Amino acid sequence: MPYGTHAAAALGGAAAVLVVLALSGVFKHSDPVPPLPPPPDPVTTPPAAYDWTAHPDPEFPLPPYACYLQDVLIVLDPGHGGRSDRPNWKRGPTGLEEAVVNLRVAQFLREFLTEVGAQVVMTREDDVYLDPDIAVDNRKRIELANRLKADLFVSIHHNGDDAPDANYTTVFYHGGPDDSPASRCAARFLLSGINDALRLTQHLPCAMLSDRALFKTGLLVLREARVPAVLVEASFHSNPEEEDRLRDPLYNRREAYGYFLGLARWAHAGLPRVHLVDPPPGKPCTGKAVTLKLDDGLSGRGGWGHDAVKIALDSLRVRVNQTLVTCRPDLKKGTLQVPLPRKLKAGPLRVAVDFENVFGQHVLHPELVLEYAGR
Numbered sequence: 001m002p003y004g005t006h007a008a009a010a011l012g013g014a015a016a017v018l019v020v021l022a023l024s025g026v027f028k029h030s031d032p033v034p035p036l037p038p039p040p041d042p043v044t045t046p047p048a049a050y051d052w053t054a055h056p057d058p059e060f061p062l063p064p065y066a067c068y069l070q071d072v073l074i075v076l077d078p079g080h081g082g083r084s085d086r087p088n089w090k091r092g093p094t095g096l097e098e099a100v101v102n103l104r105v106a107q108f109l110r111e112f113l114t115e116v117g118a119q120v121v122m123t124r125e126d127d128v129y130l131d132p133d134i135a136v137d138n139r140k141r142i143e144l145a146n147r148l149k150a151d152l153f154v155s156i157h158h159n160g161d162d163a164p165d166a167n168y169t170t171v172f173y174h175g176g177p178d179d180s181p182a183s184r185c186a187a188r189f190l191l192s193g194i195n196d197a198l199r200l201t202q203h204l205p206c207a208m209l210s211d212r213a214l215f216k217t218g219l220l221v222l223r224e225a226r227v228p229a230v231l232v233e234a235s236f237h238s239n240p241e242e243e244d245r246l247r248d249p250l251y252n253r254r255e256a257y258g259y260f261l262g263l264a265r266w267a268h269a270g271l272p273r274v275h276l277v278d279p280p281p282g283k284p285c286t287g288k289a290v291t292l293k294l295d296d297g298l299s300g301r302g303g304w305g306h307d308a309v310k311i312a313l314d315s316l317r318v319r320v321n322q323t324l325v326t327c328r329p330d331l332k333k334g335t336l337q338v339p340l341p342r343k344l345k346a347g348p349l350r351v352a353v354d355f356e357n358v359f360g361q362h363v364l365h366p367e368l369v370l371e372y373a374g375r
């Protein structure tokens with residue numbers, strides 16, 4: 001609305017209020033309009049007035065950019081479950097079960113995600129385990145995400161520690177920073193969203209950690225992931241005050257909203273993919289090169305500047321059967337010809353292509369497995 005129109009509309013509204021007040025006898029048309037109290041001066045207001053720990057009103061608005069979550073496939077994994085018979089298993093100081101809280105947060109998160117058109121699959125819907133053996137239980141969770149070729153696997157947990165004061169957020173990715181760059185991308189957005197929603201006062205110097213900080217070989221649910229995967233410990237159920245908050249479904253919903261905000265920002269930043277052009281999907285490879293289409297996750301949306309490929313060229317990494325190869329994309333066509341080595345045995349051919357888009361987002365599923373039939 002042009003400023004003049006806007007001002008006229010505002011004045012018109014004010015005049016209407018005056019007429020109503022005059023008619024109701026509250027004050028006469030000739031009375032001066034009572035002044036509004038001045039807003040606090042943002043320059044002179046003492047910093048103590050800005051309280052980080054204060055929660056915003058629980059309206060949980062869905063940001064417009066969450067539309068980019070449409071059709072994104074996310075597997076939510078509420079950690080643990082089915083162990084209510086174990087008195088001290090993953091419980092807070094007064095007995096709140098981590099598994100119950102994990103499930104509530106996942107259910108609220110599913111509500112937010114499905115509202116904006118994301119596809120959500122849960123690893124469990126009730127207080128159950130997937131297998132009595134913990135390793136098998138964890139394997140079944142990540143296998144579901146691998147089988148579905150999910151765009152993201154999010155394992156939802158709450159932390160426990162002998163020190164009752166501990167209460168901060170940690171997001172884990174698997175292995176070294178180069179092992180799954182797409183997982184790190186999701187991790188950093190989730191951390192930011194949860195920070196905004198929970199307003200915890202404690203923050204680790206580095207809250208995004210490799211799962212090797214926990215175990216030498218990492219966490220099974222992340223180690224066996226063939227899709228982007230993260231494990232989130234949003235807060236500590238072992239902290240008495242936090243346990244109290246975690247009992248409150250509204251607080252669980254707030255935490256889920258934090259995950260949702262993170263995921264909406266992650267999707268908004270584009271979800272890059274690589275598509276097989278030649279040989280066509282399902283056909284064996286017989287040529288000297290494989291042709292791929294590079295999707296930066298942004299240009300296909302149209303809009304201003306959509307015709308420019310938004311890939312940081314220095315970030316391009318191409319591997320054939322684990323060996324780095326050098327090739328340059330055709331930026332006009334958005335395609336990449338991957339040369340194949342001269343000596344190559346017939347059999348499975350693994351072509352992995354990763355790059356960053358302008359938001360620093362990495363390819364969700366960088367590895368394509370083809371059948372090489374020989375030349």
Ligand SMILES: [Zn+2]
Nearest residue numbers: 079098157158
């Ligand atoms: Zn846990």
